[in-house]
Amino acid sequence: MTDLTQDLLPEGLEDRLPQSAAAAARIQRAMLDAMAGHGYDRVRPPLIEFEQSMARRMDGVRTRKLFRFVDPKSLRSLALRSDMTVQIGRIAATSLADAPRPLRLCYAGQVARIAGDMLDPRREYQQVGAELIGADSVAAAGEIVELAIASLEVAGATGISVDFTLPDLVDTLADGPLPLDAATRETVRRELDAKDAGALVDAGGAAYLPLIHAAGPFEEAVERLAALDNTGALGSRIKGLRQIAERIKGRARLTLDPSERHGFEYQSWFGFTLYAEGVRGALGRGGTYRIGGSGEAATGFSLYPDALVEAVKADEPMGKRVFLPLGHDRAAADVLRAAGWRTVAALSDSDDGKALDCTHILSAGAAKPL
Amino acid sequence: MTDLTQDLLPEGLEDRLPQSAAAAARIQRAMLDAMAGHGYDRVRPPLIEFEQSMARRMDGVRTRKLFRFVDPKSLRSLALRSDMTVQIGRIAATSLADAPRPLRLCYAGQVARIAGDMLDPRREYQQVGAELIGADSVAAAGEIVELAIASLEVAGATGISVDFTLPDLVDTLADGPLPLDAATRETVRRELDAKDAGALVDAGGAAYLPLIHAAGPFEEAVERLAALDNTGALGSRIKGLRQIAERIKGRARLTLDPSERHGFEYQSWFGFTLYAEGVRGALGRGGTYRIGGSGEAATGFSLYPDALVEAVKADEPMGKRVFLPLGHDRAAADVLRAAGWRTVAALSDSDDGKALDCTHILSAGAAKPL
Numbered sequence: 181m182t183d184l185t186q187d188l189l190p191e192g193l194e195d196r197l198p199q200s201a202a203a204a205a206r207i208q209r210a211m212l213d214a215m216a217g218h219g220y221d222r223v224r225p226p227l228i229e230f231e232q233s234m235a236r237r238m239d240g241v242r243t244r245k246l247f248r249f250v251d252p253k254s255l256r257s258l259a260l261r262s263d264m265t266v267q268i269g270r271i272a273a274t275s276l277a278d279a280p281r282p283l284r285l286c287y288a289g290q291v292a293r294i295a296g297d298m299l300d301p302r303r304e305y306q307q308v309g310a311e312l313i314g315a316d317s318v319a320a321a322g323e324i325v326e327l328a329i330a331s332l333e334v335a336g337a338t339g340i341s342v343d344f345t346l347p348d349l350v351d352t353l354a355d356g357p358l359p360l361d362a363a364t365r366e367t368v369r370r371e372l373d374a375k376d377a378g379a380l381v382d383a384g385g386a387a388y389l390p391l392i393h394a395a396g397p398f399e400e401a402v403e404r405l406a407a408l409d410n411t412g413a414l415g416s417r418i419k420g421l422r423q424i425a426e427r428i429k430g431r432a433r434l435t436l437d438p439s440e441r442h443g444f445e446y447q448s449w450f451g452f453t454l455y456a457e458g459v460r461g462a463l464g465r466g467g468t469y470r471i472g473g474s475g476e477a478a479t480g481f482s483l484y485p486d487a488l489v490e491a492v493k494a495d496e497p498m499g500k501r502v503f504l505p506l507g508h509d510r511a512a513a514d515v516l517r518a519a520g521w522r523t524v525a526a527l528s529d530s531d532d533g534k535a536l537d538c539t540h541i542l543s544a545g546a547a548k549p550l
Numbered sequence: 551m552t553d554l555t556q557d558l559l560p561e562g563l564e565d566r567l568p569q570s571a572a573a574a575a576r577i578q579r580a581m582l583d584a585m586a587g588h589g590y591d592r593v594r595p596p597l598i599e600f601e602q603s604m605a606r607r608m609d610g611v612r613t614r615k616l617f618r619f620v621d622p623k624s625l626r627s628l629a630l631r632s633d634m635t636v637q638i639g640r641i642a643a644t645s646l647a648d649a650p651r652p653l654r655l656c657y658a659g660q661v662a663r664i665a666g667d668m669l670d671p672r673r674e675y676q677q678v679g680a681e682l683i684g685a686d687s688v689a690a691a692g693e694i695v696e697l698a699i700a701s702l703e704v705a706g707a708t709g710i711s712v713d714f715t716l717p718d719l720v721d722t723l724a725d726g727p728l729p730l731d732a733a734t735r736e737t738v739r740r741e742l743d744a745k746d747a748g749a750l751v752d753a754g755g756a757a758y759l760p761l762i763h764a765a766g767p768f769e770e771a772v773e774r775l776a777a778l779d780n781t782g783a784l785g786s787r788i789k790g791l792r793q794i795a796e797r798i799k800g801r802a803r804l805t806l807d808p809s810e811r812h813g814f815e816y817q818s819w820f821g822f823t824l825y826a827e828g829v830r831g832a833l834g835r836g837g838t839y840r841i842g843g844s845g846e847a848a849t850g851f852s853l854y855p856d857a858l859v860e861a862v863k864a865d866e867p868m869g870k871r872v873f874l875p876l877g878h879d880r881a882a883a884d885v886l887r888a889a890g891w892r893t894v895a896a897l898s899d900s901d902d903g904k905a906l907d908c909t910h911i912l913s914a915g916a917a918k919p920l
Binding site for chain 2: 191193194202216224249253265267270276294315319320437511524532536
């Protein structure tokens with residue numbers, strides 16, 4: 181049957197059936213509740229915006245992935261959102277421009293892109309995140325990393341690991357102790373990210389070679405990075421990373437890959453990626469940045485829970501179900517529901533409680549095993 | 551500021567800011583929890599489908615309202631969903647074709663249409679609903695009407711009223727005691743729906759005139775309808791309406807408008823519309839029908855909670871917020887969150903708890919008024 185459904189839906193789009201939908205809903209609720217508990221207020225931007233307004237807040241690469249269509253009302257081009265972060269930035273810069281800072285906002289919703297990628301063919305996915313607007317300090321980054329971990333924990337993720345990066349590392353060094361011209365800077369960034377030592381040297385970035393080896397488990401890697409930093413240009417960043425690491429000690433396995441750039445092109449001094457045991461690929465990422473347009477400092481993260489849903493859905497509990505025979509005691513059924521039972525009422529004599537996945541039947545005012 | 555935001559968004563699309571987003575989330579959760587309690591399993595169809603597959607399950611009028619665009623992958627036309635009911639019907643007919651009946655499914659999500667209407671300019675809205683698949687009996691209709699009311703009650707709607715209709719009334723009478731040819735039948739349906747007595751008589755539907763007056767509070771209206779039914783052609787329908795009415799006695803004000811057709815063109819013997827005090831327009835509707843394609847009997851309802859959100863958002867409670875000063879006791883903050891407090895942590899000395907909407911501050915391990 182599954183094949184038939186897939187036939188009926190475009191590539192990369194799918195239905196979530198009961199177990200999977202229940203897992204997705206539980207995970208989203210748990211994440212949003214964690215964010216609410218830490219003072220983050222939810223906002224809900226629309227699915228669709230003017231393409232121009234959305235594109236202005238994004239980089240060129242990502243806008244190519246938008247589903248676009250002409251609005252018969254305005255005759256302008258609209259786009260289906262592919263990322264909610266830019267929408268939250270817009271809200272912070274407009275409707276909530278006068279709200280006190282730091283402003284804590286969270287969100288959850290579906291996003292879509294016209295093409296998936298090799299690792300993930302999905303074209304519609306769930307995005308859940310939190311943004312701390314008006315701050316990109318070490319304290320802000322620490323709160324955001326901790327909240328991201330807490331959100332994964334309450335969602336049931338285990339064996340969480342966090343990989344730290346310093347997105348503006350090359351710029352910081354090139355502006356300081358290891359000067360590079362603009363063209364070389366770009367090549368050095370790319371080859372460092374690719375960890376291609378030969379190409380890095382060929383590009384004139386030999387001085388940056390040791391950074392390739394400053395990656396690994398956090399404590400050793402940050403030591404190696406500090407040892408390389410004989411001018412102290414990275415001093416505040418290294419201190420910041422250590423403070424953040426201290427906050428999450430014992431809650432996540434921590435690594436550092438200081439020259440990782442891919443996916444962090446628009447972050448400022450700090451970025452991180454989240455993983456969990458048994459879940460394919462990254463579960464989310466975040467960091468410090470400046471909001472497109474307003475330029476306000478911000479720190480945030482986005483989680484993409486679909487892969488977590490896939491990992492846990494087979495074991496998702498569907499609740500205990502009790503069958504209510506014809507002519508049952510309706511008040512007793514109310515009591516059972518209030519106590520957390522899910523009731524399934526007979527509509528006719530031919531309804532069969534067991535076939536309808538009930539383990540119990542309402543009998544003499546109580547749930548009896550079927 | 552609000553005006554600026556509206557400027558940035560296409561007509562009929564809007565951001566939900568914190569109070570409004572909190573109300574929308576609370577209402578959707580409450581509705582889904584009520585449905586889950588009655589044995590309805592959530593499913594989650596995608597935002598986008600092939601236009602053709604979606605249109606085949608809808609009527610021509612509604613497909614004109616779909617946002618459409620070409621899929622660069624399949625080179626086929628895709629559509630953004632404007633109604634989730636047809637998606638649930640598709641799932642029931644394909645992936646869940648072999649699941650035991652009656653099959654209880656529920657759903658919640660955003661839907662969009664290219665044009666709003668005079669009464670409601672919104673082009674994106676929330677749809678929440680339940681479908682009982684495999685049954686369109688009086689028992690099924692009763693369960694569905696009761697569940698719709700329960701879903702509105704838990705969402706905080708008050709002064710709920712339900713208007714019953716008999717969508718196939720004219721066909722039933724025209725096939726029986728009050729014969730009409732096919733062309734006249736359509737005119738009679740339309741003029742009855744419009745309650746235009748003159749046009750009804752002109753169209754040759756004089757015999758149907760008394761039906762115009764069989765509308766009003768349920769008890770009197772159903773009496774008048776029964777009095778008109780001297781051949782007994784409507785006997786089972788009238789008996790069914792009375793049984794459903796009996797189930798919801800005391801929970802909703804009940805009216806009957808037996809010849810109301812608008813919006814029920816695709817229902818079979820039973821339809822209903824839901825209203826609540828202080829909420830503009832209908833909050834939802836439902837009834838018995840046959841699933842497009844498979845033809846399987848079903849009963850269900852859809853709720854459109856946006857108007858309810860608008861009515862309650864100003865009073866939406868945002869939770870009690872406690873400020874956590876720099877260097878606060880982190881374990882004490884965990885305890886407060888577990889007890890339902892929302893915490894707001896200082897990031898720097900300049901953060902001001904009162905400005906950040908906190909009523910309390912964590913001090914000596916407890917929340918003290920600020």
